[in-house]
Amino acid sequence: MKELLVILAQLESLLASGEAIALATVVHVDGSAYRRPGARMLIDSNGNWWGGISGGCLEGDLLKKAQLAMHQQAIKRITYDTREDDPFQLGIGLGCQGLIEIVIDPIRTNIERTFTLVKSIVESGKPQFIQTVWNDTEFSIQALEDAFPGWNEASQTFTEYLPARTRIWVVGNQFDACSLIELCLTLAWEVHWVGNTNKMRKDVQQRVRACYDWDQVHGLQPSDCLVLMTHDFDRDVSFMNQYIADQSFQYIGILGPSKRFDRLKKQLQHNLVSDISTPVGLDIGAEGPDEIAIAVVAEILAHQNKRDGQRLKFRSTTIH
Structure with missing residues (x-):
């Protein structure tokens, strides 16, 4: 694209x-x-x-x-x-x-x-x-x-x-969110950023499609991808109850271990319709925000292209 x-x-x-x-x-x-x-x-x-x-x-x-x-x-x-x-x-x-x-x-x-x-x-x-x-x-x-x-x-x-241009919502304003946004912009994805707008990096704000405060999100579509990386358990619970529960999206990923997600589900007021990828990303041994961003984007691409993320040398059929 x-x-x-x-x-x-x-x-x-x-x-x-x-x-x-x-x-x-x-x-x-x-x-x-x-x-x-x-x-x-x-x-x-x-x-x-x-x-x-x-x-x-x-x-x-x-x-x-x-x-x-x-x-x-x-x-x-x-x-x-x-x-x-x-x-x-x-x-x-x-x-x-x-x-x-x-x-x-x-x-x-x-x-x-x-x-x-x-x-x-x-x-x-x-x-x-x-x-x-x-x-x-x-x-x-x-x-x-x-x-x-x-x-x-x-x-x-x-x-x-x-295909449609990928629309991704990055939820969170820590430095690892900026790494993910930078990679998505490199791929020309349409990026929407959710968080505390007063704490968002100004140079990154100017390059995304739109920025939203936590409770002012609008325009979500079923074809969108969402990645939650707030580093705040209560914030994730609030966001999921308000925007994700009972809604269907192309892809949802949440930063954090499986045990954290088990706790999170107990706080939801509605059912989860979409499958949740958590821990988010492909298993590539990623360390640090830039490598984690690569793992997340790779998982989204694999999901969009209906692939399992294995190494190509092990693929038994043609690549395309």
């Missing part, structure tokens, strides 16, 4: 300037590849680019092809095949062994329509499918409530799933 936000911000500037641009989109991958379908790379006429379609191995060659597409004002369909050790094939010796199909679109009206739709979906905070068609006679792009992601070669149609 962070890369997409960077591309959208740069696109807004470039579209206003009138400069020639091209937008490359990965539409199909077969085998191993660093990026998946939906990855994008924005290129301007000066050779600058944002985003990427590989781990850095293919961007240089794609840049040349994008400049040609801009010059000709023609959509290009590019295939990189690194599955075989062919000395005449770009990609020889690369770490990944897969086929990557990319569409380079330099047509300004197409890019404008893509920008408008994608930005509106991101700002809505809701996940949606996007279906884009590049054929010889027309370009179309639309949002769909339900669809099957993939690339249809015959109709030149690409359907992708665009």
